[in-house]
Amino acid sequence: MIKKGILSVVAVSFLAISAYAADKLITPESLSLRKSNIVDESKVAPLDAKYTSKAPGTAKTIERSYENAPPLIPHSLDGLVPITKKNNQCLGCHMPNVAKGVGATPIPESHFTDFRPSTKVVNGKIIKDGKAVENGTDVTIAKFKKLKKLNPARYNCTQCHVPQANVKPLVKNTFKPIFSNDKLKHKSDLIKVIDKGVK
Numbered sequence: 001m002i003k004k005g006i007l008s009v010v011a012v013s014f015l016a017i018s019a020y021a022a023d024k025l026i027t028p029e030s031l032s033l034r035k036s037n038i039v040d041e042s043k044v045a046p047l048d049a050k051y052t053s054k055a056p057g058t059a060k061t062i063e064r065s066y067e068n069a070p071p072l073i074p075h076s077l078d079g080l081v082p083i084t085k086k087n088n089q090c091l092g093c094h095m096p097n098v099a100k101g102v103g104a105t106p107i108p109e110s111h112f113t114d115f116r117p118s119t120k121v122v123n124g125k126i127i128k129d130g131k132a133v134e135n136g137t138d139v140t141i142a143k144f145k146k147l148k149k150l151n152p153a154r155y156n157c158t159q160c161h162v163p164q165a166n167v168k169p170l171v172k173n174t175f176k177p178i179f180s181n182d183k184l185k186h187k188s189d190l191i192k193v194i195d196k197g198v199k
């Protein structure tokens with residue numbers, strides 16, 4: 001008798017769970033934080049975000065998101081983007097030889113450094129930093145090379161540095177950075193610590 005009783009309780013709860021699950025059908029809208037259909041976004045209007053209108057030279061720098069994070073752009077980008085092959089106005093104020101004069105943070109040494117190994121194919125053999133290797137995609141720690149010019153891999157500044165808009169985040173960010181020293185809240189020292197722990 002008791003066994004039967006338990007079995008029917010199990011059966012009833014199973015039915016109840018299935019009914020609940022059927023009720024909670026996953027729809028393309030329910031997976032979207034914007035409550036729009038994630039399969040077809042053709043009708044979703046971009047968020048009407050208000051970016052800062054402060055011209056360069058009148059903005060206040062923003063505390064770094066974490067130690068050695070790419071700093072956020074505190075000033076307006078009106079007329080400065082898109083960055084093209086022929087026109088990169090960021091350089092006009094942020095290159096180390098001009099930055100001080102306009103009160104901008106100079107582009108750091110890390111952007112004038114090549115961190116990648118030089119990989120060439122010679123007579124069908126893969127040569128990485130002068131040595132033949134089996135597999136060109138193997139991870140090797142390259143010798144950092146100081147460059148006289150800005151590393152072209154850093155040319156497209158807005159790939160890493162972004163402006164901020166005053167919008168309500170859909171998901172609250174609870175991340176809290178810990179800085180090893182207070183100065184690093186407004187400055188980076190990546191080039192000095194880049195091989196910390198790997199040498």
Ligand code: HEC
Binds near residue numbers: 056061062070072
């Ligand atoms: C007319 C000069 C000028 C131009 C052009 C300019 N900036 Fe700036 N930038 C500044 C100044 C000055 C500051 C310091 C904040 C301020 O006074 O507005 C600054 C601050 C920054 C910061 C924050 C640095 C920190 O230490 O927190 C970043 C990142 C930045 N700019 C990136 C860019 C990028 C990317 C571009 C190109 C799209 C650009 N800037 C174009 C003058 C300029």
Ligand code: HEC
Binds near residue numbers: 068
């Ligand atoms: C591939 C990503 C990337 C690109 C592209 C890039 N940066 Fe950075 N930038 C970073 C990171 C990461 C840091 C912080 C660590 C460091 O100093 O390297 C940084 C730091 C900086 C700083 C702060 C330096 C300091 O002393 O605190 C400035 C200014 C800056 N970048 C300007 C620029 C400008 C201007 C461009 C375009 C010419 C650019 N960056 C392109 C990733 C990038």
